[in-house]
Amino acid sequence: MRAIFALVLAAILAVPAAGQEGYDPGEPRWSFAIHGGAGTIRRENMSAKQEAEYRAALDAALKAGEDILREGGSAMDAVTAAITLMEDDPKFNAGRGAVFTWDGTIEHDAALMDGQTRAAGAVTGTSTVRHPILLAREVMRHGRHVFLSGAGAESFADSTDLERVDNEWFATDARRQSLERMKAQALSSLDVDLKFGTVGAVALDLDGNLAAGTSTGGMTGKRWGRIGDAPVIGAGTYADNRSCAVSATGWGEYFIRVGVAQEICTRLRLRWDQMLQDAHDSVPMDGEGNPQYVIHASELWLEAQDIQDIADAVLAEVQDLGGDGGVIVTSPFGPAIFSFNTPGMYRGRVTSAGLREIGIFGKGE
Template sequence: MFTKNLVLGGAAMLLAALGLPVQAQDDHDPMEPRWSFAIHGGAGTIKRENMNAEQEAEYLAALDQALEAGTDILKNGGSAMDAVVAAILLLEDDPKFNAGRGAVFTWEGENELDAAIMDGRDRSAGAVTGVKSIKNPILLAREVMKDGRHVFLSGAGAEEFAGERGLETASPDWFATEARREALERLKARQLSAIDVDHKFGTVGAVALDLEGNVAAGTSTGGLTGKRWGRIGDVPVLGAGTYADNRDCAVSATGQGEYFIRAAVGHSICQTLKYRWRKMLDDAQASVPKDADGNPTFIVHASEMWLEEADIQAAADAAMADVKDLGGTGGVIVVSPFGPAVFSFNTAGMYRARATSAGVKEVAIYGSE
């Protein structure tokens, strides 16, 4: 068994031999527990010239409040799952975002809500779609996950299950806002698309890494303005808009859901990171000096290898480039067991925030930030 110093010394020699940076990202000891957290409130045509100072301040304050709710839990040793839920609850209750209260209207003039949550420890998950009276859909998704008999519930069945679990309901008046109703009326009157009306995708989501090394992801949305025929987007589709696996990463997406489903965005990012890390580990093992019999003089342990923030960013960017190639727009937030929290989006802006135990804190809206 290697001591910590021997492990790190071996890692440094191996990284140097491979031509890779010897120092870990953000100068962080890979043996030391770390946490990271990121949230989003939607992506789209979000430009400074289209927002006044008061609106900007309100969005930044809402994002900061949700970020703090999650980071306070993580700093104090709480779980990634609890951090994700705490942040999303605040965003679902805020009418500025298209999730819970403030959700967009379907063609028929109703609010239909989708949500999903996933635990990276064992890939347990819960997802719901088409619910109309559940005050906080993310709590229903979590109850589906905790129950464990099913993963994905829809419509009346999901609402019946919510009743059995004692979840709080709300009347249509709670979810409806005048701005969302006016958007639907414009869409119908001018025969516009949901993108032309909304200019942004207000889906909310959060991803977290806790001090135990566990990751979690959650996402909640009202979908697209004027959606019809029971349309389901990427949010409740595991592997598309929501995904978490302790071995790789946690992802939450926002955007034109049809493209994120086709590109399996969440799973794609995690698989890319799995491949990059595995290749680094294999290359390191191959570079270990051999003894007289041709056997490696020591075995490289997984804890000796870690991915840099640039690797996480590249995987997220590649997935979003794939979405763009298909004709879609939107964005993702990603955390991994290696520590960094990153964003990637191919739109003018994305409501977003992140914080890490390495001291990173950012709350932003526009693409230029």
């Protein structure tokens, strides 16, 4: 009996179950979520046409990942498929349409992480790679390093088959005007960037593997090689099959200080471990000290609200320090969730259970 109980506990640890109404523990499932930035995004400041355009862009990115997962593809492929679409869309602060640095150039940051192996790749300060998220994937595949920057990242890109473009290809008039207004009126980047347009995606595939990716142009007028949270593994991007996958968007300095992405995953894993321990301790013993029954994995789960509470608590720490932004989180336990402490966040989620939604403004709008 002791051996059987130990094996069951080991199985529970390896494959957390999802508690959902009508959930079959033996049925494979997938979930997917994206974001296109959080910030001062209010309905009264957006025309019906602009809203429709953003919703269409989010829908296209969501469908790109959804189609891959529905057909049994990998979480990693779903994440990169969605992000590359958003990197090409000038409505978002990533790839084409990214913000300008103080010197009038465009520099990209991106990161990608595999929850199965915890392999990761990240790049910062790139200027000619059309899809920075794919360069992050090449860094991860290469395996020798995790994080490459600037000229070194560009040199590494030379050894790949990734598409390259002139830096001016990424430029848009709207972003250039933001930089000019910032300099002319001595404004801060937050005054001209009413939203953090970073893009990201998180996924759970039918094999139970998680992945997370994030891509951004940073903040308008950034100087001195400033790096935000997006490419920092553990701050803006993190994935671990034992707990969750997270992609963040917001005021990067604060997300780095809190270590937002890994903090959420660590708290979730500790919550799960505590649930396992409580279940173990609750089993009565017979006269010989053996457990009287076995607790099966299908009897244990974390509710979506448990995950929401953890994400909200970590975002509250960011807010207490003076920062704001949002995260998307998916896990083996249930559907993806959003958490943000800004007026709005461009976001979408879809699951194999039939949930599919796109949002822009605050909760309930």
